Amino acid sequence: MASEPAQTTHTPSSAESGYSVIRRNGKVTDFDSGKIAVAITKAFLAVEGDSAQNSRRIHDTVKKLTGQITDNLLRRLDDGGTVHIEDIQDQVELALMREGEYKVARSYVVYREKQSEKRAEEEKKHPQPANETTLHVTLADGTRQPLDIDRLHNLITEACEGLAEVDREAILRDTQRNLFDGVKESDVEKALVMGARTFIEKDPAYSTLAARLLMDGIRREALSFVFKMPKQAAQNEMVDIYPDYFKSYIHTAIEKELVDSELGLFDLDRLGKALKPELDFDFTYLGLQTLYDRYFIHYDGTRFELPQAFYMRVAMGLAINELNREERAIEFYNLLSSFDFMSSTPTLFNSGTLRPQLSSCYLTTVPDDLSGIYNAMRDNALLSKYAGGLGNDWTRVRGLGAHIKGTNGKSQGVVPFLKVANDTAVAVNQGGKRKGAVCAYLETWHIDIEEFLDMRKNTGDDRRRTHDMNTANWIPDMFMKRVAEEGQWTLFSPEEVDDLHDLTGLAFEKAYTEYEEKAARGEIRNFKQLPATDLWRKMLGMLFETGHPWVTFKDPCNLRSPQQHVGVVHSSNLCTEITLNTSDKEIAVCNLGSVNMVKHIDENGKLDTQKLQKTVRTAMRMLDNVIEYNYYSVPQARNSNLLHRPVGLGIMGFQDALYKLRLPYSSEETVKFADESMEAVSYYAIEASSDLAAERGKYQSYEGSLWSKGILPIDSIKLLQEARGEYLQQDDSQTMDWDALRDKIKRQGMRNSNTMAIAPTATISNICGVSQSIEPTYQNIFVKSNLSGEFTVINPYMVEDLKARDLWDEVMINDLKYFDGSLQSIDRIPDELKALYTTAFEMDARWLIEAASRRQKWIDQAQSLNLYMAEPSGKKMDNLYKLAWVRGLKTTYYLRSMGATGAEKTSSAPTPPPSAQKPTGPTPVASAPTASPVASSAAASAPLASAAADPEEFLGEGMEAPQACSILEPDCEACQ
Incomplete structure (x- = not known):
C-alpha cells in the first residue's frame, strides 16, 4: 500500500510545542514527532514491503515506537529545550532494537551510513568558509555576540580538574553539536550540563x-542580579x-525583604572571607540541582544565592542570638558546607529569613468535640504552611454509632473528619516548595479501627477514603500479646473508656481488662469483640495492599520516654x-539534623570518634539554638x-560508611557497627546537651524526668522489660563509660528533654551526595525522580571496585x-562484591530489624x-513485624516492595540471616539475628509463633501486587 505513510501524518501536540531540533547544518526547526513516524514507516516498508496484511501491524508498531521515542527525548529536556537530529536517529535505532525489529533496524543503520557518506562527499566538493560557521549567542537583553569558544574550552577544562575518568573532548563535542546560531546564553549553559549528565551512567x-x-x-x-550588571566568572575567580x-x-x-535585616548587622567582611569557594565544586549534579530549584533565595524567579552564601545565611540565622555570633556562624558554616552535618529542610529553607520556621515535625492530639476538631485542622494548616510535617492523634474522637449527648444523635465516627484533614493537607502545600503532609494515628482498640485500616484503599465509598494522608496504627503491647496468644480483642468507643488513651504498660492492661469485663456485663454499649489474629492479619493485609497504616508501638514509646513524668506520647x-508528649495545651515540636556518618570514617577504616564528638557538639548547639529563634505559628x-526543648539528632550516609568499612549490610559485623556507632553518637549528644545545660541552664521540666533519676536511654530498656516480660529480647551491652556521663548529668542536668531521632x-x-539515613542501597544504578526532575544515580563505590578488577565497561553497564x-545475576562478579553491593530488595529484611x-x-x-520485601507474603510480614516488636x-x-517485573529479573536469591538457615529455638539475644522465636519457622512452640496463614488465606483472593510507597515517588520527601 503505497499510501501507507500518509497515515502517519501528524500535528505536533501541545506537549511538543516549544521544543526544537538542531539540523546538521545548524538550522533550528520545530520538533515534530510526525517526521519520526514517517521515517520509521519508510524503514519498515523498505524491508517488509507495502502488502495489505502488513499495513495494520506496521501502523500500530510505528505509533507505539514514535510515542516511546518522543517521551525518551523530551523528558530529558527542560521546557523549550533543543535536541540534535543525530540524537533522534540514535533513539530510533535503539527503539527498533528493543522492539526486536532487527532487520528494520539494520536497514535503518545502513541508510544512515549511506547518507553520512553522501554528506561527507558534498562537504569535500563545497567546503563551507570558516567565517560562515561562527555561531552567535543571544543575550538576555536581545543583543547578539559571537560564541566565546575559548571560554567554553576553559570552562570545561576547569570543571574536569581532578576528575581523571571524564572525557573533556567528548563533552566539548557534545555541547557544540547541540548549539546553533542565535542560541540563548542560558541554553549554552544547559547544553554543557546536558552533555555531561548523559554520561553519568558511564561514570559517577x-x-x-x-x-x-x-x-x-x-x-x-x-x-548579574547582585551586581546589577551582566557578569560571568570562572570558578577560580570566585x-x-x-x-x-x-x-x-x-x-x-x-x-527585597527576603532575609532578616539583623543579618546586615553581622561583620559581613569577616564572614565573606570565611567562605570556601572551592566547596562549590564538591556537589553531585542531583545535590546542586536540588539546592538550586528548591532552597536558594530568589526574587521574581531569579536565584541570586550561591551555595556558600546559602550555608552562611543558614549559619547566621542559627547564630543570631549568640554573643560571639560571627565566630559561631563560621563554626556552623564549616559544619554545613563540609557536609559533616546537615540541618533539616525547614531549617535550610527558612533560617535567616523573615519567617524562620525551622522545625521539621509537629505532633498534635485532637479532642472529642466539634470546635476542638476544627481548631486542630486550623492548626494543621498553619503549621503546614511553613514546611512542618504533621502527626495527629485521633484516638479521642468517638467512634461510629457513639451517642452524641448534645443532639441525642449518633456519631459518624472519626473517618469523615480524617477526610477533611486529608483535603486540608492537600490545599496547604508549603508555599510550593513541597506538598503538605500529615499522618493520622489511631490506637488499635478504637472501634473505628477497621474502617481506619481501609482509608487508603482505591475501592469503596470515596467519601470515607483519604488518598493523600498517611495513616499509622498506634499499637499497645497488650494487643501484640493477645495476637501471640491467639486471644480475643475488644474494640471500644473512646468516650466510654476515656482513660485508656493516657494509660500505658501494665496500668493499661489492668484498665483494659476491667473494661472488657464491664462490656461482658452489659455496662458498655458500643463495643465489638473479634479474634486478635484476625485484626492483625487485616492490619498487615492493608499494609500489603496500600502501604498503610504503618506499624508503630505505643508502649515502648512511652515506657522508655524520658518525659513520662509530665505527659503521654500519643503518636x-x-x-x-x-516520640514526644502531646495534650490540648501542648503541640510537640521537634528540630532535626543529621550527622553524615561516612564523613566520620577515617583513612584506616575506623570510626573517627574524636571528629564525631566535635561534630555532635556543634550540631547540638545548632539544634538548641533553633528553639528560641524559631517562628511558631x-x-x-x-x-x-520552650518548656521541654526537645531536639532530634540523627544520622545519614550509614550505607556509605559500610562501603568504606567493607561491610555487607546483611552481616553480624554491620549489626555490631550499628550498635557501636550509635552508642558513640548517643554518648556525645547526651554529653553535649548536659554541657549546654551547664552553660545555659536545664530545661524547665527536667526535675522528675528519667534524666534527673540517672536513667539514660540504655537503662530505660529495663522499664520496658518489666512490662513486657518474655516478649522483649533486646541487647543491652555497652562499651563506653556511661557512669561518668551519669555523674556529669547529675551535676549539670540536661538542656534538652530529648536529644536523638533518626529521620x-x-x-x-x-544535597550531601550520600545514602539516605540508615537505608540500604536501593539499586546500584537507577533513575531517581523528585521535584527537580529525573536523575541517573549510580553507586560510586561499586564502580570503583569494578574498575579495580577491570570489570567496568559498556557490557557491565548494560547488564x-x-x-x-543488581550484581547478583552477573556471573563474572566476585562473590565478595555481590555480598557488599547487595541491594535493599535482595537482603533479608530481618537484618534491618x-x-x-x-x-x-x-x-x-x-x-x-x-x-x-521483594515478594511480600503474609507469613513473611507476620514474622517481620512481630520480630520488630x-x-x-x-x-x-514504609513497607517497600518491588513491582512484579523487577522481582522476576532478580533470579539469584539473597543470602538470608543465619536464623533462616538454622531454625533452632530461642537462643541468647547476643547471637542475633538467630535469637528470635518469630524469626524461625521451627519455633512453633514459642510465645509469638502463632501461625500466619499462607498469602491467599491471609490476604484473600484477587489481591493485587503490593502498592506500598514507591521509592521513586517524587513528592514523598517527608520531614527532610
Missing part, C-alpha cells in the same frame, strides 16, 4: 562534572569575588521517628518547645541496567525505619 565522576558546569549558570545568574558578592547579596536580600510524627507549639533525610542526603542495578534494634537501645526517641523497636515506617 560525570555527576560531579555536570554539577560544576551547572555552577557556571548559577554564578552568572546570581552575580576566591576574589565571593567576599564582595556575599556582602552585596545580604544587602540585596534585605532590600509519632509524619515519618515515625519523633501556634502558641501551643511555642509553649511546649529519613530524603532530600538533605541528596546492570537489565538486572535493575536487628541493626535497628541495636540503635534503638541508645536513642531517646525513635528511628524512621523502612522495610523492604520483640526486638524493642518503637516504630516502623
Whole structure:
C-alpha cells in the first residue's frame, strides 16, 4: 500500500510545542514527532514491503515506537529545550532494537551510513568558509555576540580538574553539536550540563562534572542580579569575588525583604572571607540541582544565592542570638558546607529569613468535640504552611454509632473528619516548595479501627477514603500479646473508656481488662469483640495492599520516654521517628539534623570518634539554638518547645560508611557497627546537651524526668522489660563509660528533654551526595525522580571496585541496567562484591530489624525505619513485624516492595540471616539475628509463633501486587 505513510501524518501536540531540533547544518526547526513516524514507516516498508496484511501491524508498531521515542527525548529536556537530529536517529535505532525489529533496524543503520557518506562527499566538493560557521549567542537583553569558544574550552577544562575518568573532548563535542546560531546564553549553559549528565551512567565522576558546569549558570545568574550588571566568572575567580558578592547579596536580600535585616548587622567582611569557594565544586549534579530549584533565595524567579552564601545565611540565622555570633556562624558554616552535618529542610529553607520556621515535625492530639476538631485542622494548616510535617492523634474522637449527648444523635465516627484533614493537607502545600503532609494515628482498640485500616484503599465509598494522608496504627503491647496468644480483642468507643488513651504498660492492661469485663456485663454499649489474629492479619493485609497504616508501638514509646513524668506520647510524627508528649495545651515540636556518618570514617577504616564528638557538639548547639529563634505559628507549639526543648539528632550516609568499612549490610559485623556507632553518637549528644545545660541552664521540666533519676536511654530498656516480660529480647551491652556521663548529668542536668531521632533525610542526603539515613542501597544504578526532575544515580563505590578488577565497561553497564542495578545475576562478579553491593530488595529484611534494634537501645526517641520485601507474603510480614516488636523497636515506617517485573529479573536469591538457615529455638539475644522465636519457622512452640496463614488465606483472593510507597515517588520527601 503505497499510501501507507500518509497515515502517519501528524500535528505536533501541545506537549511538543516549544521544543526544537538542531539540523546538521545548524538550522533550528520545530520538533515534530510526525517526521519520526514517517521515517520509521519508510524503514519498515523498505524491508517488509507495502502488502495489505502488513499495513495494520506496521501502523500500530510505528505509533507505539514514535510515542516511546518522543517521551525518551523530551523528558530529558527542560521546557523549550533543543535536541540534535543525530540524537533522534540514535533513539530510533535503539527503539527498533528493543522492539526486536532487527532487520528494520539494520536497514535503518545502513541508510544512515549511506547518507553520512553522501554528506561527507558534498562537504569535500563545497567546503563551507570558516567565517560562515561562527555561531552567535543571544543575550538576555536581545543583543547578539559571537560564541566565546575559548571560554567554553576553559570552562570545561576547569570543571574536569581532578576528575581523571571524564572525557573533556567528548563533552566539548557534545555541547557544540547541540548549539546553533542565535542560541540563548542560558541554553549554552544547559547544553554543557546536558552533555555531561548523559554520561553519568558511564561514570559517577560525570555527576560531579555536570554539577560544576551547572555552577557556571548559577554564578552568572546570581552575580548579574547582585551586581546589577551582566557578569560571568570562572570558578577560580570566585576566591576574589565571593567576599564582595556575599556582602552585596545580604544587602540585596534585605532590600527585597527576603532575609532578616539583623543579618546586615553581622561583620559581613569577616564572614565573606570565611567562605570556601572551592566547596562549590564538591556537589553531585542531583545535590546542586536540588539546592538550586528548591532552597536558594530568589526574587521574581531569579536565584541570586550561591551555595556558600546559602550555608552562611543558614549559619547566621542559627547564630543570631549568640554573643560571639560571627565566630559561631563560621563554626556552623564549616559544619554545613563540609557536609559533616546537615540541618533539616525547614531549617535550610527558612533560617535567616523573615519567617524562620525551622522545625521539621509537629505532633498534635485532637479532642472529642466539634470546635476542638476544627481548631486542630486550623492548626494543621498553619503549621503546614511553613514546611512542618504533621502527626495527629485521633484516638479521642468517638467512634461510629457513639451517642452524641448534645443532639441525642449518633456519631459518624472519626473517618469523615480524617477526610477533611486529608483535603486540608492537600490545599496547604508549603508555599510550593513541597506538598503538605500529615499522618493520622489511631490506637488499635478504637472501634473505628477497621474502617481506619481501609482509608487508603482505591475501592469503596470515596467519601470515607483519604488518598493523600498517611495513616499509622498506634499499637499497645497488650494487643501484640493477645495476637501471640491467639486471644480475643475488644474494640471500644473512646468516650466510654476515656482513660485508656493516657494509660500505658501494665496500668493499661489492668484498665483494659476491667473494661472488657464491664462490656461482658452489659455496662458498655458500643463495643465489638473479634479474634486478635484476625485484626492483625487485616492490619498487615492493608499494609500489603496500600502501604498503610504503618506499624508503630505505643508502649515502648512511652515506657522508655524520658518525659513520662509530665505527659503521654500519643503518636509519632509524619515519618515515625519523633516520640514526644502531646495534650490540648501542648503541640510537640521537634528540630532535626543529621550527622553524615561516612564523613566520620577515617583513612584506616575506623570510626573517627574524636571528629564525631566535635561534630555532635556543634550540631547540638545548632539544634538548641533553633528553639528560641524559631517562628511558631501556634502558641501551643511555642509553649511546649520552650518548656521541654526537645531536639532530634540523627544520622545519614550509614550505607556509605559500610562501603568504606567493607561491610555487607546483611552481616553480624554491620549489626555490631550499628550498635557501636550509635552508642558513640548517643554518648556525645547526651554529653553535649548536659554541657549546654551547664552553660545555659536545664530545661524547665527536667526535675522528675528519667534524666534527673540517672536513667539514660540504655537503662530505660529495663522499664520496658518489666512490662513486657518474655516478649522483649533486646541487647543491652555497652562499651563506653556511661557512669561518668551519669555523674556529669547529675551535676549539670540536661538542656534538652530529648536529644536523638533518626529521620529519613530524603532530600538533605541528596544535597550531601550520600545514602539516605540508615537505608540500604536501593539499586546500584537507577533513575531517581523528585521535584527537580529525573536523575541517573549510580553507586560510586561499586564502580570503583569494578574498575579495580577491570570489570567496568559498556557490557557491565548494560547488564546492570537489565538486572535493575543488581550484581547478583552477573556471573563474572566476585562473590565478595555481590555480598557488599547487595541491594535493599535482595537482603533479608530481618537484618534491618536487628541493626535497628541495636540503635534503638541508645536513642531517646525513635528511628524512621523502612522495610523492604521483594515478594511480600503474609507469613513473611507476620514474622517481620512481630520480630520488630520483640526486638524493642518503637516504630516502623514504609513497607517497600518491588513491582512484579523487577522481582522476576532478580533470579539469584539473597543470602538470608543465619536464623533462616538454622531454625533452632530461642537462643541468647547476643547471637542475633538467630535469637528470635518469630524469626524461625521451627519455633512453633514459642510465645509469638502463632501461625500466619499462607498469602491467599491471609490476604484473600484477587489481591493485587503490593502498592506500598514507591521509592521513586517524587513528592514523598517527608520531614527532610
